[in-house]
Amino acid sequence: xxxxxxxxxxxxxxxxxxxxxxxxxxxxxxxxxxxxxxxxxxxxxxxxxxxxxxxxxxxxxxxxxxxxxxxxxxxxxxxxxxxxxxxxxxxxxxxxxxxxxxxxxxxxxxxxxxxxxxxxxxxxxxxxxxxxxxxxxxxxxxxxxxxxxxxxxxxxxxxxxxxxxxxxxxxxxxxxxxxxxxxxxxxxxxxxxxxxxxxxxxxxxxxxxxxxxxxxxxxxxxxxxxxxxxxxxxxxxxxxxxxxxxxxxxxxxxxxxxxxxxxxxxxxxxxxxxxxxxxxxxxxxxxxxxxxxxxxxxxxxxxxxxxxxxxxxxxxxxxxxxxxxxxxxx
Ligand code: ADP
Ligand code: MG
Numbered sequence: 001x002x003x004x005x006x007x008x009x010x011x012x013x014x015x016x017x018x019x020x021x022x023x024x025x026x027x028x029x030x031x032x033x034x035x036x037x038x039x040x041x042x043x044x045x046x047x048x049x050x051x052x053x054x055x056x057x058x059x060x061x062x063x064x065x066x067x068x069x070x071x072x073x074x075x076x077x078x079x080x081x082x083x084x085x086x087x088x089x090x091x092x093x094x095x096x097x098x099x100x101x102x103x104x105x106x107x108x109x110x111x112x113x114x115x116x117x118x119x120x121x122x123x124x125x126x127x128x129x130x131x132x133x134x135x136x137x138x139x140x141x142x143x144x145x146x147x148x149x150x151x152x153x154x155x156x157x158x159x160x161x162x163x164x165x166x167x168x169x170x171x172x173x174x175x176x177x178x179x180x181x182x183x184x185x186x187x188x189x190x191x192x193x194x195x196x197x198x199x200x201x202x203x204x205x206x207x208x209x210x211x212x213x214x215x216x217x218x219x220x221x222x223x224x225x226x227x228x229x230x231x232x233x234x235x236x237x238x239x240x241x242x243x244x245x246x247x248x249x250x251x252x253x254x255x256x257x258x259x260x261x262x263x264x265x266x267x268x269x270x271x272x273x274x275x276x277x278x279x280x281x282x283x284x285x286x287x288x289x290x291x292x293x294x295x296x297x298x299x300x301x302x303x304x305x306x307x308x309x310x311x312x313x314x315x316x317x318x319x320x321x322x323x324x325x326x327x328x329x330x
Contacts, residue, residue: 003104004097008127011104015091015122018112022121024087034123036088042143047078053133055325061177064103066192068110071136074216076118076195077269079142081214083150083204086120086197092137094130107136118197148204150273155211155230159274161298162283164196166242167219168258171265172250179254186250193269198290200271206286208279218266220318224306226274236298239311263308263318274300 003011016029027035038044051057051071072089079086091111095104115122120140173190181187196214203209211226219241227234241262251258275283280296287294308316 001101002097003095003099003101006101011095011101012127014101014105015108015125018108019122020112020116025121025123028121028123029125034088034090036123036141039143041145043146043149045079045082045084045142045144045149046139047075047142048137048139049074049078051136053135059103061182062191064106065110065113067136068107068112069114069192070110071107071138072111072114072118072120072140073193073195073269075138075140076114076120076197077193077214077216079140080195080197080200081150081212081271082142082144083148083200083209083212084142084144085201086118086140086142088121088123089115089138089140091122091125092139093125093127094135095127096130096132096134099134118195144204148207150200150204150209150212151229152211152213152226153229154209155226155232155234155274155300156276157232157300157302158277159210159300160277160280160296161223161234161236161272161274161300162280163215163219163242163270163272163295163297164199164287164292165268165270166244166247166262166293167215167268167270168243168262168265169247170267170269171218171261172247172254172256174265174267175254175256185246190267193267195269196271196292199287199292202286202289203271203273203283206279206282208275208282210274210276212271212273215268215270215272216266218264219272220263220306220308221266222272226272227300227304227306230274230300231304233301233304234298234306235301236306236308237311238308238316240295240297242293242295242297259316260318 024037169186169189173186213222215222310316
């Protein structure tokens with residue numbers, strides 16, 4: 001079945017049918033606007049992310065269910081990076097008229113499955129026709145007490161630069177997809193990321209983090225955002241950047257430099273944050289609750305700028321600093 005035989009309102013009804021009731025939603029899908037209830041004392045965190053066919057994903061290698069999960073996950077990751085609790089979201093779709101309904105059904109299933117996992121509710125959106133590709137836009141609302149919200153701008157000289165999990169795997173997965181591979185753990189990391197919402201909340205509640213961001217554009221690029229907004233610099237130790245045996249082996253096999261992928265590859269959706277050294281032990285213990293590995297990869301410095309040093313203390317040349325939609329890529 002094609003979308004044009006279902007019609008706009010048939011499609012909205014089909015999406016709405018999968019949405020579970022939630023106590024915070026006074027008015028959900030079906031009116032001119034939704035009405036939601038905020039937890040008293042909190043501020044609302046609002047974030048939006050677009051996924052465009054052939055820019056962010058390709059149906060040649062992307063299952064609609066997995067795409068649905070990813071579409072919400074990238075937004076969840078942004079609320080996680082603020083230390084917030086995600087609550088409600090809006091879904092806007094521009095769909096080519098001949099698009100198969102089954103693909104939208106799969107997308108919605110994956111999306112609402114991830115929504116349930118994180119206790120967030122779809123409360124509305126917009127649906128229109130596209131003359132070309134599928135465009136997906138999600139706006140997610142989260143909340144947190146104002147004093148617990150973690151910004152990019154709070155890093156201080158002497159703070160440790162910390163990272164959850166590993167970065168670079170998603171970029172390796174993307175490269176393997178480009179070469180024609182269709183499955184494997186690195187490809188899963190790229191297509192099906194899992195946002196660090198629990199970790200973000202634990203860190204926010206503990207009040208030990210001075211600045212935080214999620215790694216979407218690449219480790220150096222995203223650390224660069226923290227440094228710029230905090231007016232500080234950092235030194236990273238190349239040897240401290242986590243690199244599992246399986247990642248190293250897969251990079252060798254693919255002829256890729258694991259360190260370059262870790263520094264510049266995007267879309268890992270790990271949390272990158274700074275903490276005063278005395279809070280390190282508390283952070284380790286806290287994150288052990290969720291099973292997220294924590295690595296200290298560097299130190300914040302008074303001098304602005306970002307430098308990477310190898311195991312011998314020599315400057316490590318950085319080829320490429322991350323993803324920018326409007327920059328010519330290598
Ligand atoms: P309006 O014309 O007043 O903007 P619409 O006819 O676009 O309203 O939408 C009707 C209802 O369906 C609204 O509650 C809107 O939020 C919801 N809606 C529209 N598209 C979507 C979508 N893709 N996902 C979820 N809800 C949607
Ligand atoms: Mg209206």
